[in-house]
Amino acid sequence: MFNGSLSNIIDIILDERKALESLQATLDELSQLFSDITAITPDASFDAWAEDSFLENGVAINPQAAAYCIKDYQRSIAFIRGVNAAIKEAKNKFPSTRINILYAGCGPFATLLMPLLVKFKPDELEVSFLDIHQQSLDSVETLLRAFGLQSYKVNLIQGDACRYQHGNKLHIIVAEVMQKALEQEPQVAATANLAPQLYEQGIFIPEKIEVQLCLAHWEDEKALLRASGSVDSGALERSGMRHSLGELLLLQPSSVNNLMKSALLNPETSVLELKLKTFRLPEIDNLEHYDLLMLTRIKVFSDYVLGDYESEITLPHKCYDVSLLSADLSYSALYQLGSYPRFHLVADWLSVV
Structure with a gap:
């Protein structure tokens, strides 16, 4: 019918x-x-x-x-x-x-x-x-x-x-x-x-899901999105409004099992965790006024992709775990598995010189 x-x-x-x-x-x-x-x-x-x-x-x-x-x-x-x-x-x-x-x-x-x-x-x-x-x-x-x-x-x-x-x-x-x-x-x-x-x-x-980390002015980006209907990620980086901090996690079917084999049990939380990377923030002016954002980019298949702000599942996500942004600290990034999967970022206070 x-x-x-x-x-x-x-x-x-x-x-x-x-x-x-x-x-x-x-x-x-x-x-x-x-x-x-x-x-x-x-x-x-x-x-x-x-x-x-x-x-x-x-x-x-x-x-x-x-x-x-x-x-x-x-x-x-x-x-x-x-x-x-x-x-x-x-x-x-x-x-x-x-x-x-x-x-x-x-x-x-x-x-x-x-x-x-x-x-x-x-x-x-x-x-x-x-x-x-x-x-x-x-x-x-x-x-x-x-x-x-x-x-x-x-x-x-x-x-x-x-x-x-x-x-x-x-x-x-x-x-x-x-x-x-x-x-x-x-x-x-x-x-x-x-x-x-x-x-x-x-x-x-x-085919591929990539989660990137960056410093950005999130409210400015959202205002730009409301005004123009789109956000050019490359232009934001070239203008200095965004600073890329590299990849947090790359999820691909060909490598996911190796990724899962690296998971370790956190004895304090009894949650399996993937230890992803340790990183420092760049020495830039007014660092404390930036937002630490996670960006999700998706390759669906072949040339069909979803970039920043193009979908609910590719909206930037603020790292609320980190309250202090400082070039003097190092930070650790984890991905927690279990009943509520999520990224967890923590500052390493022992890294202060």
Whole structure:
């Protein structure tokens, strides 16, 4: 019944010539279509925390909040286009093969893959939708029926992306279970668990997540964003408004297991930690007036990327752990795993000369 509407919508989303305003309107149309079918309304503030699932490796947000991710427009566009390109790439890498896809943390709308199914024949794909919330899986099943996609080989699986083991190797894994600065949600643990389940030439989405550290004037940047609608990170650095302090963490499926092997248990907190780096701040004028920010940059797939301020998950995140900025101190950066993943930065007072 709704198959034609879905086909028209995905054609617009995949059209690289479309302006952002047009794409936003189309995503709103898609969101409304999903809501009309499932009776689930996207809501970023729906009973905040009340229906989230608190897991061993991070928080799985509730279905209403997960549905709201479709309203993060540039994120949705980059990921949908990236997944589409990845499927085409996988078909080239694995010719004459049904492409086996796992979509972990799919949410109630399965936004990053559901609209793409109509672009491929049923015998080209096998799709497994994985989510911790049964309500989300029931919603996905309702959408599949409404769009007449029952002929596709689909598996609906309730489970934790940080523990789930697929029965056979996968060609593509889509796992976007993150917040900015890799805080709260289990992106690191999910990547570590799922990435080894790919074929050797398989594709993991997102391909790369990089968290950088910098000194910046955050309020000035937000004012610039409100005034112009965008922020040029390179221009900020060239003008001296930002000072890069280098990389904190690089999350890639090819190296995540080596990263996890370096985790050590903190005996005081009983939390596993990744010791990332020790750094000093540059000797610059008015250092105390800067903000210490974490910047999240995402390579979804190929040329599809998300930079600073382009998405909710790439907004700068202030390091509130550090109250004193001084060129006389050294600082240590850790990433804490466990039920609430987060970066933790501490000043080394013994380093004072």
